[in-house]
Amino acid sequence: MIVGIGEIAAFCAAAVWAFSTLLYKRFSHHLNPLELNVAKGVIASALMGAVLLFTWDSQLPSSYISWGWLIASGIVGIAIGDSAYFAALRNIGPARTLVIESLAPAIAGLLNIALLSVYLSATAWLGIVVTTIGVVIAVKPSQKLPELDKETYRKGVLFALGAATCQAAGMVLSKGALNNDDISSLWAAIIRLAAGTLVVAMIVATIKHSSLTRAITLKGIEGKAWLFAAVFFGTFIGLWLQLISVNNTDPAVAQTIFSAAPLMVMTMSLIRKEHVTRAMLLGGVTALVGIVLLLKG
Numbered sequence: 188m189i190v191g192i193g194e195i196a197a198f199c200a201a202a203v204w205a206f207s208t209l210l211y212k213r214f215s216h217h218l219n220p221l222e223l224n225v226a227k228g229v230i231a232s233a234l235m236g237a238v239l240l241f242t243w244d245s246q247l248p249s250s251y252i253s254w255g256w257l258i259a260s261g262i263v264g265i266a267i268g269d270s271a272y273f274a275a276l277r278n279i280g281p282a283r284t285l286v287i288e289s290l291a292p293a294i295a296g297l298l299n300i301a302l303l304s305v306y307l308s309a310t311a312w313l314g315i316v317v318t319t320i321g322v323v324i325a326v327k328p329s330q331k332l333p334e335l336d337k338e339t340y341r342k343g344v345l346f347a348l349g350a351a352t353c354q355a356a357g358m359v360l361s362k363g364a365l366n367n368d369d370i371s372s373l374w375a376a377i378i379r380l381a382a383g384t385l386v387v388a389m390i391v392a393t394i395k396h397s398s399l400t401r402a403i404t405l406k407g408i409e410g411k412a413w414l415f416a417a418v419f420f421g422t423f424i425g426l427w428l429q430l431i432s433v434n435n436t437d438p439a440v441a442q443t444i445f446s447a448a449p450l451m452v453m454t455m456s457l458i459r460k461e462h463v464t465r466a467m468l469l470g471g472v473t474a475l476v477g478i479v480l481l482l483k484g
Contacts, residue, residue, distance in 0.1 A: 193436025194482065197444035200428035204445070207421025208281040210413050211273065217409075220273035221391045222402035228265070228384025229403055230415065231422035235377040246371035248364065248378070256364035257378040264357015265383025266390075272350035278343030285446075286467060287347035288354070289322040289474050292443035292481070295355035299439050302359055303366070307439055314481030315439065318446055321473030324466055358429070358438040365434045372430040380426060443481045446474055 211223070218226060238244075248254050275284040293315045299305045307315075361375060391397040405411055432441040 191435060193432045193434070193441060194444060196428045196432035196435065197441045200425050200432060201445045203420040203425045203428065205285065207417040207425065208276070208285060210417035211276060211281075211421065218402065219397055220270045220277065221387055221394070221397050222399075223273045224266070224270045224387045225384060225391055225399065225402035226405060226414065227269075227418045227422045228380055228387065230418040231426065232377060232381050232384060234419065234423045235373060235380065235427070239373060239377065242373075244371050244373055246369060247374045248368050248370050250368055253364040253368035253370060254378070256360050256367065257370075257375055258382040260357045260360035260364065261379035261382030261384075262386050263360065264354050265379060266386040268350050268353030268357055269383065270387060271346045271353060275343050275347035275350055278339050278346060280343075283343065283467070284347045284350075286322055286470055286474070287344060288351040289318050289446035290348065291351040291355040291358075292439050292446060293319050294352050295358055295442040296439035298356055298359040299362075299437065303363060305437065307437065310483055311440070311481050314477045314479070314483070315443060316477070317480055318443055318474045318477030321470040321475075321477060324470035324473060355438075355442055358433055358442055361430060362433050362438045365430075372434050373427060375434070376426045376430045379430075380422070440481060443478055446478065 211227075248257065272284065272288075275287070296307055296312065296315055299307070357379070361379060364370060365375060388399060388402075391402060392399045401407070405414070408414070429441070429445070432444070
């Protein structure tokens with residue numbers, strides 16, 4: 188089993204993302220998904236910009252192609268993917284959302300072949316398949332959760348599947364830029380984030396039931412410190428770690444390791460004495476077995 192800096196960064200990204208997911212859940216009913224996406228994008232972009240100024244990092248993209256890959260990655264992965272993710276959180280909660288997103292590795296592997304002509308080994312694909320089986324087990328509706336009606340559950344699953352697809356595509360597009368140019372992970376992260384946030388902000392500004400001012404100023408929103416903590420760990424640190432991971436390993440491998448996040452969320456939920464079904468636990472453990480197989484491949 189080979190575990191390098193890319194794999195370690197992916198595990199760390201999964202950990203901070205799992206933690207921040209529980210915090211983001213607190214705000215999914217105070218801000219709509221688009222507003223929450225803008226809020227976290229503005230805060231995280233400011234943090235990344237401050238670090239770039241402090242470190243005098245000059246490894247920004249040198250070609251229009253690299254800029255194009257990263258901007259496309261931000262629009263697909265952050266503008267669309269993260270908005271769908273927050274909508275899924277709002278409908279079905281963090282544990283189910285992250286488990287469904289375990290489908291992202293298989294999607295990333297297929298996009299890797301289609302866009303970058305990169306192929307994984309048979310063992311690695313077996314790991315992805317096992318992870319996907321874990322997802323199927325985990326997302327099966329349980330009669331023990333009557334608070335979720337069928338319509339809400341269906342919407343939440345569709346949003347989570349959309350988030351998985353877009354976020355996987357975002358990772359592969361980022362890899363295309365990193366392969367094409369010598370770019371620092373932080374510059375790649377802030378370009379992706381800024382592009383995605385700008386697109387979402389433009390959408391929020393044109394939708395009647397959304398408020399760009401509320402998303403930026405957070406006026407009337409309680410617990411801003413918790414939101415800042417979620418953005419700091421989940422978006423600022425998490426996105427940076429994701430790009431470090433993608434820069435040092437295959438996107439499908441990185442995305443599969445990110446799928447360890449549901450196990451971490453479930454562990455946190457158990458500690459907090461929240462209800463976690465047997466299907467969710469079994470699916471999470473199965474997904475972990477898939478990750479081990481992938482690393483062996």
